[in-house]
Amino acid sequence: MSASPPFIMVGGMAQMLFVLLAIVMVLKQHARAPQAAIIVGFGSALVFTYAHLLPTVFPGYQDSFVSPPHINVTWFSWFSALTEIGTGLVFAMAGIREVNSVRNPVL
16 A cells, blocks of 8 residues: 555545445435446546556546556555456446436336
């Protein structure tokens, strides 16, 4: 954790709060839960990709795994990053599917 810039740490905590809020909305079957899932899912995947998988453009706002220095980047870093991105995409796609099923119940 000491290798990540403070902005990344704060951003990760904010993302965690948004994800928890969206999950609670889904579990309580809130009317806006599908939209929350779409926004949080795609947003998480996009921001996580920018922060960790793209080459460093803004050092204070990225903790790139592909640009040097590769401080404490292990196979588990890659596994957790790809899992986080994949989970965000699945969450967003579930939200899209729910929105579409509500619009057209025949399909």
